[in-house]
Amino acid sequence: MVDLLPEHTPLWQRVESTARGHFRRAAIQEIRTPLLEVTELFARGIGEATDVVGKEMYTFLDRGERSCTLRPEGTASVVRAVIQHGLLSQGPQRLWYGGPMFRYERPQAGRQRQFHQIGLELLGFADARSDVEAIVIAWDLLADLGVGGLALELNSLGSADDRARYREQLVAWLEVHRHQLDADSQARIHANPLRVLDSKHPDTQVLLAGAPALADALSEESQERFAQVQAGLDALEIPFVLNPRLVRGLDYYSHTAFEITSSQLGAQATVCGGGRYDGLVQQLGGPATPAVGWALGMERLVLLLSQGAAVPAQPLDLYVVSRGAAAEALALPAARLCRRAGLAVECDASGAAFGKQFKRADRSGARFAAVIGDAEAAEQVVVLKDLRSDRPEQRLPLAELVGALRAGLEAPPRA
Ligand code: ATP
Ligand code: MG
Numbered sequence: 001m002v003d004l005l006p007e008h009t010p011l012w013q014r015v016e017s018t019a020r021g022h023f024r025r026a027a028i029q030e031i032r033t034p035l036l037e038v039t040e041l042f043a044r045g046i047g048e049a050t051d052v053v054g055k056e057m058y059t060f061l062d063r064g065e066r067s068c069t070l071r072p073e074g075t076a077s078v079v080r081a082v083i084q085h086g087l088l089s090q091g092p093q094r095l096w097y098g099g100p101m102f103r104y105e106r107p108q109a110g111r112q113r114q115f116h117q118i119g120l121e122l123l124g125f126a127d128a129r130s131d132v133e134a135i136v137i138a139w140d141l142l143a144d145l146g147v148g149g150l151a152l153e154l155n156s157l158g159s160a161d162d163r164a165r166y167r168e169q170l171v172a173w174l175e176v177h178r179h180q181l182d183a184d185s186q187a188r189i190h191a192n193p194l195r196v197l198d199s200k201h202p203d204t205q206v207l208l209a210g211a212p213a214l215a216d217a218l219s220e221e222s223q224e225r226f227a228q229v230q231a232g233l234d235a236l237e238i239p240f241v242l243n244p245r246l247v248r249g250l251d252y253y254s255h256t257a258f259e260i261t262s263s264q265l266g267a268q269a270t271v272c273g274g275g276r277y278d279g280l281v282q283q284l285g286g287p288a289t290p291a292v293g294w295a296l297g298m299e300r301l302v303l304l305l306s307q308g309a310a311v312p313a314q315p316l317d318l319y320v321v322s323r324g325a326a327a328e329a330l331a332l333p334a335a336r337l338c339r340r341a342g343l344a345v346e347c348d349a350s351g352a353a354f355g356k357q358f359k360r361a362d363r364s365g366a367r368f369a370a371v372i373g374d375a376e377a378a379e380q381v382v383v384l385k386d387l388r389s390d391r392p393e394q395r396l397p398l399a400e401l402v403g404a405l406r407a408g409l410e411a412p413p414r415a
Contacts, residue, residue: 092124
């Protein structure tokens with residue numbers, strides 16, 4: 001689990017505020033759910049046979065002997081909340097969430113045990129256009145942030161019936177080739193056979209080229225739906241590649257599955273993954289509700305963006321320098337006055353010699369310094385000094401400080 005130090009947070013803040021803007025303009029509202037849920041929610045909502053539930057969850061008994069789990073992903077919690085509060089009776093829901101997720105994985109670049117996701121969920125939407133809208137929102141957000149080397153990979157997992165039919169064919173084929181599979185894949189043949197397609201094992205990958213294809217098992221209806229999604233992406237000029245091996249790790253997906261990868265990420269290439277999960281709301285006890293969504297990994301996104309230009313920290317407008325009891329008593333009220341007016345102000349509370357405080361003022365990057373000595377305090381005035389130009393200093397009553405600062409900030413600093 002990783003600390004985000006002050007040098008890291010400006011980039012995170014930029015990503016978060018850009019995402020908020022995209023969601024606001026797409027009429028998507030934020031939902032916040034607890035980090036802790038009963039374990040049962042994830043066992044039912046994600047599936048016992050998945051890696052996430054099988055070996056990655058932080059699960060413990062609380063003091064009331066209930067099995068609790070730190071959320072490993074956001075969708076199950078969002079669906080639980082939507083059901084619990086009857087939101088679907090008010091109509092379809094367009095929701096986003098963000099925050100930390102927890103998975104007990106082997107940490108490496110772009111893979112942590114506490115990591116952060118931003119996710120989108122469109123609940124109550126069945127049409128292929130909603131798949132396209134979900135994808136375009138992710139695509140445009142990543143493009144707007146300036147992420148390079150993006151590729152959209154697309155597949156259809158078909159309906160539950162299609163998958164049941166395909167599962168039989170696949171299991172039969174995997175049984176025949178059992179001895180050629182890696183150990184993990186052998187263990188999955190019956191528990192989660194579709195996940196074998198997703199195996200990272202090179203020999204298994206080569207072997208799978210001969211496996212029956214999911215695309216061939218899709219009904220005509222599912223094929224037509226998949227064609228509509230592709231036509232929608234074409235119309236928006238979003239390039240994609242079909243990847244018949246792309247199966248999401250979570251059991252509740254159907255029809256569209258997609259991943260957005262970046263060629264600049266190395267081994268952990270997937271920045272965003274999502275798809276349709278028409279069965280989940282009902283599986284968790286709600287009304288049958290078609291839905292589509294995605295989740296984006298913040299660490300991987302930030303990793304990509306930090307290869308570019310650094311985000312400059314917000315500059316300070318004013319640094320307040322004071323020395324002597326009466327002056328020091330005036331410093332914080334002066335800083336507060338300016339902060340209330342929307343200016344960024346640091347107040348030196350060290351009581352050090354003026355020279356030392358001036359050095360710090362200069363290093364802080366602040367444009368102006370307000371200097372208060374005991375003489376100024378006695379008259380309730382401050383001396384305002386432009387630290388970045390040769391303009392003469394001004395002696396001002398406190399009440400005129402904000403106005404003078406605003407005027408001063410309009411004038412350019414020295415080159
Ligand atoms: P992977 O195959 O990389 O393990 P996943 O299929 O488990 O990904 P999802 O559950 O779909 O991932 O989560 C969506 C996104 O969240 C991923 O594409 C990735 O960007 C990010 N993510 C998932 N697990 C981690 C992790 N342990 N650390 C950092 N980011 C993660
Ligand atoms: Mg994973």
